[in-house]
Amino acid sequence: MEFPAALFPAYFGTGPPREGLGLAPAAGWGEHGQVLEAGLGRRQIETSFVPRRGGKGESWEPTDAAAVPLLPPNAGCLIPLLTPRDVIYRGIFHRKLRRVRSEATLDFTKQLSHFFVDHPEDAFGTLGQLLHQNFYLGNSSLGKQARECTIRMTALMEEIDRLDARRGCPQQYPVSRLRWFSHFCRDWLFEVPLGLLADNVHEELLLQWADLLFDDSLTGGALTWLPSEDMGAHMGCLVYPGGQSMNHLYFQDVVLEELPRAQGPPVHFELNGRIRQVAAACVDGEDFVGIRSDYHCGVWRVPGRMEAAPSPLQVIRTNVPASCLTVSPHLPGELAVCTQSGTLYLWNVETGLQRLRHDPHTMFFRDQSPWRWSDFTAHPRILSYADRTGLQCLDSRAPERCHFDLFKVGEEACCQQNERVMLPMYLGKAHPSQHLVTTQFSVYVLDERLPMVPLLKWEHMMKAPPLFACLIPGDPGRSHKVLLSTSRTQELLLLQYRGKMWGWGSQSACQLAGPPQKLHSITSCLQHLPTQLPHHHRLLQQRLGAPAAGLSAALHEDQIQESLLVFQLSEAGDVFCQRLTHEAMQPPQQLVPTSGDETPAAPGSSPLPAAALRYRHWLKAFSKGCGEHPQRPTFSQKRLFTRKELKYLVEPSALHQRARQQLHQAMQEGGCIQHWDILAAQTPPVPQPREPAEGPDTLSARLTAAWSGDWCHWWEERSSFNMVQRQRALRERRRRQKRARGRRSLSASFTSSLTYQSDLSDTGPSLPLSPSTLTLEPASSSPPSPVPDEALLSSQSLQCRGIPKERRKMLRDYLSVCVEGYPELLEPASSQPSIALSQSQPPIPSSQSQPSTQLSYSQTSSLPSRRKRPRMGF
């Protein structure tokens, strides 16, 4: 491509950026910038000039009054998005602070209290249930006896209520009872240590707030239009994310008509993370679609012909979140990936990853942001690499040596202070060596052949930094269209620029053509929807006002006219579109009243009937979705087992029946079951025992010891003596290991594990609760009982586990609370305790059992202590 014969005049300085006005309200208006002689070298009677900005552009008029939904609402996504109101403190405190400095204060206490209220089980689960009996919530006063071990919470609640009412009162005095209570239980009541929890909540809150202020993970946008190769087909494929957490990838065929419509069901993939960016490029008639989520990037191939399904090619995983993924427009299956650690990879589907650059620091001056970006250039081996301070081009064949600066936030491009690069984009489809760079103030067009000096600069005046851009290349002699969109404010701007002058074949300097044009945002359709009930209206407002998450456009030509279809994706997963039609230049003589109120797009006008129908359908689907899930979902761990799993137990099999009968008989007789013959016949093959080779891990061993009351001893044992014994045990085990290969008897391992366990404590056998012993459960046994075994609750069994007497009641209370959660299940489960015991319990060394006893696995169930009096609950 030719280089323009003359460029617009410009000063070139070096150094840091100048002090600027920041986001000035009208900075982009009323300037021509510079002028250049048009038709240089041509013989003309009078020289004519063209301006850098403010020239004539093409006229594109919106056909609808607002954006129209293209697809039904994203059904899964009904969790309301986070708003500043959720995390910012709004109280007297804030108002007081604002006078001093206008800094937002995070409402940390509210979030933490939300957490306690929404997830009490996670916050206080275990101890709350343990102490359940010791908190009294009734109104009547407690009896004298009960008062010893029970706290009356009602009074405490009243105090808290009163405290709430006094919020903001300058004269706050501490309530002694509350202070006492919080001092008393601050250290132990919480499941997670409070300090740690608070740290994490605060950290998360800060992150969320930063994301609310500016979320750069969405840069690039997650919406892409793949035009079909056959230009006459009026079809294409829209690629977008959806689902509850935007982790479903859809490839939807769309027919371009007056109002584009989806054709057939979309091809759908479920991915492992939230989709942040969808990038695509067409190489050799095939589309390559890159998908970026935080820790994974994937690439799909979409064959050029229609009806061919997209196929995933490769996925890579990153340790640090990826911040950029772009697809090469030159070579098939080549992509550029940047991570937040400042690394740039060239990713080829065939040859894998090549690291081109690794530098955690920014290029030109220091900036905190870990955001990095990369794109391709006119040379397939040269990539651009960007951070917030500028752009560099580097050669992938020698990335260390061959690179040059393309753009720098500084005096070179007449930048302002605090200006930062927001989104670079390769404009290869319009011109092979041009790039677009947006900052929060301006948009620049750059040429690789003339680095550092922008060909075009324009202050875009958008309220938020533009994060999405889309290029619609124009034919020779026509202007190129660029769409810019912001995320949070949903602003959408159409710019036109031209690299060639009217009627001239040769290349000329870049000019901005025509004034910029604002297109409809998604929210703008709110006023065209039928009137809603107030709360529905609010829901709708929230939904439509969700930040934009992607932008794409398609050019559509039919016989009559040319139209531009702009697609928008919101963070809630809804896809909207709008159509603009091109109006060919009218002869200037013909005076057409172009009063704003008469154009179809003027605010206040009503949508076309087809659009109105779309709105109605969309609204219907939306309100239906709302009805199904009226509240925000909560996550509970109450139900550990599915109904199906439990059902399996409910239906007693013949085996269970017989076992039950036998138990009944034994109980009535007061005797013991001598031969557990039903089981003997049916015993599953004894599994290869997994011995506690590593021993129980120290933590659980220590907890076990602590629970059984001889922690001191455990510690002594651990720290100093018993080396001889342990060595012996070890030797024994090794010997046995050699011998035991292929043998299916438990005996030896059992004895050794017993000796080992009994080493731990002298006073009584400890409870082997470590994971390694629990894995002894045979895999083929019935599913584990959802209910704690009744036998567990018997004082005998508790005693036999070495649990001190004073703790037995607490444990029993605790376990009974667990059981209460499943009242309907209690009965069938309780009818087969011994089966459960024999199969799902680890062999419990009782005080009566001797280490030397040789027991086969089937016999373990008939340990004397348990056989004697199986308890059936309380």
Add this chain to the structure above:
Amino acid sequence: SYEHKVNFKKSKEACLSYIQDAMLQKQWERAAEFLTFYVESLEKDFSREHVNPSELIWRIGSEILCHHSQSSVKEFNSFIEQMKTLGVKRYLKVCLEHAFHLLCNGLIDEAYQNLALAESWRFGEQTTLQDKEMKLVQAYRGLLDYYRWSKQKNILLHSQDEFEDLSVEQEMHSCFRKAAVGLKEIIKIPGVWDLFVKCYVDLLEFYGDHNEARQVLNEYAYNSKFPANPNAHVYLYQFLKRHGESKKSLISVLKILHEIVPSHELMIEFNTMLQKSKKRKKRRLGLEVIFAALDYAGWKENVKAWSCLARQMKQIVVSEKHLDWIKQEWDTRKDWWPAFHFSHYLAKRNWQENESLSYEKALVAGILLGKDCKYFKYVSHRGCKAQVKKFRILKKFVNKQKLAYLRISG
């Protein structure tokens, strides 16, 4: 009261956003209406806290007047004159923009008067920004003088009346002096001054001051304080070519251009120049230059470049000398050129769209990748089928040069 002030400020901001909205939707009439409200509100605004909104009014007002259906140049001029008196700091900028507007509307004489007036403006000590703007004003005025001068020159060249010629010549000289003064200053400051440099060099050349012209062009191209502007090198090259400079100096200029912009369109000329050279080193450079140019996406379908490459490669292969040149160039490209240039898809498309391009490319592909290359196979097959003679010769040639392929790929 405080609340009143806050409300007033808020309504002013709202008004501004309405203006912005209307402008972005091209509703200029509506925007104009809002702007009058805004100006009225400013008149009643006695608060001193806000900065001077004159820039805002100037920018918005001139934009609206540029697009408003009922505005005229006269109105625009009177608006801008008012704006000029509003702010001292912005005076030169407003003048410049005014001149630009007039120039774009073909009112060159008015623009000239405006610039001349702005040039004579003095106000206390100038800031650096004002200094820069003043230089620009002078340069543009000089540019307009240059256009006057070239107009006079044309009259002089085509006229017969000698008596008239004298006065024209005098006027022409005065234009020259003014133009030279205006243009000379700014091109010393680092920047992109393509237009000014061109005009200044044209003036100097006309009066035979070649040394000065060469110095100016050299400075513009090789001063490291200036941006790496490819046009600076192009102007120097064109100047040297016009004056019949030696091949050597032309080649040295283009070599530097090749180093900064390997994809410049002059590279074809450079290649042909080098290929004609007798020196091996230069011919070698020529091959490098054309290979490097074809690396770029913009050259993918450039028939001229492909035929240059094909010709030179054919020469090398036939003479069987310097096959290592091709090998060395190919080594850094063999992992990506096949997919970039010689895919089956491109073979099909090139054949359909541009037969001669596909011929040149097929020759290169046949030499570099052998006769089993997809591109060569497809194109030669199609060519032979279509009974085009040159494709049959091509096929024969490539089949014969198997050895060369083996040496390049091996």
